[in-house]
Amino acid sequence: MSRPAILIVGGGIGGLTAAAGLAQAGFAVTVLEAAPAFGEIGAGVTLSPNAMRGFDFTGCMEKVAAAGVEPKRQRIQHWQDGRALLTLERADAREKY
Numbered sequence: 001m002s003r004p005a006i007l008i009v010g011g012g013i014g015g016l017t018a019a020a021g022l023a024q025a026g027f028a029v030t031v032l033e034a035a036p037a038f039g040e041i042g043a044g045v046t047l048s049p050n051a052m053r054g055f056d057f058t059g060c061m062e063k064v065a066a067a068g069v070e071p072k073r074q075r076i077q078h079w080q081d082g083r084a085l086l087t088l089e090r091a092d093a094r095e096k097y
């Protein structure tokens with residue numbers, strides 16, 4: 001039995017990750033994206049260990065990692081006075097997760 005062709009509407013991180021996974025599983029995938037071109041939007045994105053596992057599954061993890069930085073520490077600050085509200089150690093994230 002032939003596999004169905006799959007149409008994904010939206011080439012954001014969700015659509016493209018689904019497309020990569022489905023293509024690797026042997027499906028013919030077409031992605032429709034409304035934006036005229038792919039490019040950087042905004043300042044950046046923090047990718048959680050779960051997200052990196054998704055990229056690992058699709059074979060994209062090392063490329064994604066190479067395009068970013070692995071923070072050793074994460075601090076959440078108050079928007080008005082800059083006071084540190086929460087500090088999380090991240091140096092062991094790869095081993096931990």
Ligand SMILES: Cc1cc2nc3c(=O)[nH]c(=O)nc-3n(C[C@H](O)[C@H](O)[C@H](O)COP(=O)(O)OP(=O)(O)OC[C@H]3O[C@@H](n4cnc5c(N)ncnc54)[C@H](O)[C@@H]3O)c2cc1C
Binds near residue numbers: 009010044
């Ligand atoms: C300011 C900001 C900061 C964020 N920071 C983080 C962060 O640090 N870490 C994190 O994990 N998440 C962050 N998020 C959330 C994260 O960006 C979203 O959860 C994620 O991008 C959603 O991905 P998506 O593929 O589901 O949707 P989107 O990225 O919204 O992609 C949907 C795509 O579909 C296209 N589209 C829509 N309608 C149609 C149509 N009818 N036809 C064709 N194409 C269409 C759109 O053009 C778009 O490219 C942030 C969000 C914002 C706004």
